[in-house]
Amino acid sequence: EAQVTQNPRYLITVTGKKLTVTCSQNMNHEYMSWYRQDPGLGLRQIYYSMNVEVTDKGDVPEGYKVSRKEKRNFPLILESPSPNQTSLYFCASSSTSGGNFREQFFGPGTRLTVL
């Protein structure tokens, strides 16, 4: 089954404790992206990756890091989480070619609470 998976699905942590949210896709997509969803703000893009070892900032990259060492994986790293990073996070992937190129497929989401 074609899918994007994220782990963990729920996470409660404390300020300053480094964490990683993993994202993996099995569709051989070149493009992957991270978003955060907050009430009244829609989805905002954090980072995206065009392919292995190619990443770039989205609209709200502060406080986040990413890496793309393998095509299928795109982890999101919070080196020192703060309460304003409490949010619902989505990973997405898409092909960069084909009829519906750039149609994104989303993971199930990770609900993060930083105390």
Next chain:
Amino acid sequence: ELKVEQNPLFLSMQEGKNYTIYCNYSTTSDRLYWYRQDPGKSLESLFVLLSNGAVKQEGRLMASLDTKARLSTLHITAAVHDLSATYFCAVDSGTYKYIFGTGTRLKVLA
């Protein structure tokens, strides 16, 4: 700076009625996407609109794109309860950056 505005933000409608959700964006783009999100769930792709004048239909939903007016519409025909969800439009800035609208929360009343 690319901005995407959706309206209305909230929509409560009776079953069987028609309505339209509007998505305006502030800069040139040939690619616009519509997604659906059920409460507590992830986003599901509905439509990909890739050129001016593009129109796509799936069931009771029809999406269109006017790139000259920088406007996309999502038209709902004869609404049913199952269409209750939040609908997002998203614009591809052309540099692989996506800007999403704030969403339209649709509630269809029996």
